Amino acid sequence: MDKIALITGASRGIGAATALLAARQGWAVAVNYQGNQAAADAVVQQIRAAGGTALAVQADVADEAQVLAMFATIDAQLGRITALVNNAGVVDTTQRVDEMSVARLRRMFDINVIGSFICAREAVRRMSAKHGGAGGSIVNVSSAAARLGAAHQYVDYAAAKGAIDTFTVGLAREVAAEGIRVNAVRPGLIETDIHASGGLPDRVRDLAHQVPMLRGGTAEEVAEAIVWLMSDASPYTTMSLLEVSGGR
Ligand code: NAD
Numbered sequence: 649m650d651k652i653a654l655i656t657g658a659s660r661g662i663g664a665a666t667a668l669l670a671a672r673q674g675w676a677v678a679v680n681y682q683g684n685q686a687a688a689d690a691v692v693q694q695i696r697a698a699g700g701t702a703l704a705v706q707a708d709v710a711d712e713a714q715v716l717a718m719f720a721t722i723d724a725q726l727g728r729i730t731a732l733v734n735n736a737g738v739v740d741t742t743q744r745v746d747e748m749s750v751a752r753l754r755r756m757f758d759i760n761v762i763g764s765f766i767c768a769r770e771a772v773r774r775m776s777a778k779h780g781g782a783g784g785s786i787v788n789v790s791s792a793a794a795r796l797g798a799a800h801q802y803v804d805y806a807a808a809k810g811a812i813d814t815f816t817v818g819l820a821r822e823v824a825a826e827g828i829r830v831n832a833v834r835p836g837l838i839e840t841d842i843h844a845s846g847g848l849p850d851r852v853r854d855l856a857h858q859v860p861m862l863r864g865g866t867a868e869e870v871a872e873a874i875v876w877l878m879s880d881a882s883p884y885t886t887m888s889l890l891e892v893s894g895g896r
Pocket of ligand 1: 656657658659660661662663680681682683707708709710734735736737738739759763789790791792793834835836837838839840841842843845867
């Protein structure tokens with residue numbers, strides 16, 4: 649099977665680490681970004697400099713028209729994808745539930761849930777044996793918060809990731825016989841810019857003592873799990889929710 653992957657939100661953090669590792673393992677990688685083209689181009693350049701194949705592709709994953717245009721570009725320039733990593737996500741820790749606006753709730757679910765759903769739909773249309781595809785692997789980036797609940801001013805984020813877990817299990821069942829595996833990775837406390845963007849820049853330092861391994865994880869450590877699930881090294885693994893959280 650060709651190794652062609654789309655990784656959403658891949659201009660930084662876990663997505664960028666996944667793009668770099670996947671490219672080192674022979675994947676041609678479409679590096680999705682929403683707004684920061686320079687950062688996505690830097691990831692692409694790093695991959696190309698090491699002899700790999702990569703392409704920066706813009707789309708807000710919550711915008712169906714932009715996602716369709718992105719897939720058309722990938723089809724034309726790399727071919728049909730055989731792996732999708734639904735990694736794009738946002739967190740916001742600035743409001744308790746009694747302060748939370750419906751606009752914020754909708755955006756949280758639009759990006760974390762609807763965006764993953766739209767990308768997965770387009771992936772199934774390309775991977776499924778029913779559509780003439782060669783099969784493939786979909787990896788959804790959930791969160792340990794889906795299980796822990798996240799009662800720290802981001803209950804909406806935890807609920808969205810809970811939806812991702814249930815979506816993973818249902819989709820895995822639906823397409824298993826068509827050659828598509830679907831799994832989720834649940835990162836714990838990982839050192840990326842998402843915490844500063846979400847309003848708590850010191851979150852990893854403040855909470856590391858709660859992790860049995862007594863430290864936050866790195867984006868590269870999460871990427872190892874994601875790339876394993878993308879690859880032929882996990883041929884009989886589907887419908888799993890893999891915790892990468894230092895035991896948290
Ligand atoms: P990050 O903020 O560095 O990366 C998220 C990426 O998603 C960014 O590049 C951002 O631009 C992109 N993005 C956001 N909205 C988008 C949209 N509408 N369309 C396209 N791209 C969009 O954070 P990260 O920690 O690397 O997060 C990656 C994933 O891991 C997210 O789904 C996040 O919820 C999940 N996660 C992170 C942690 C952690 O502690 N860092 C823990 C659990 C789960």
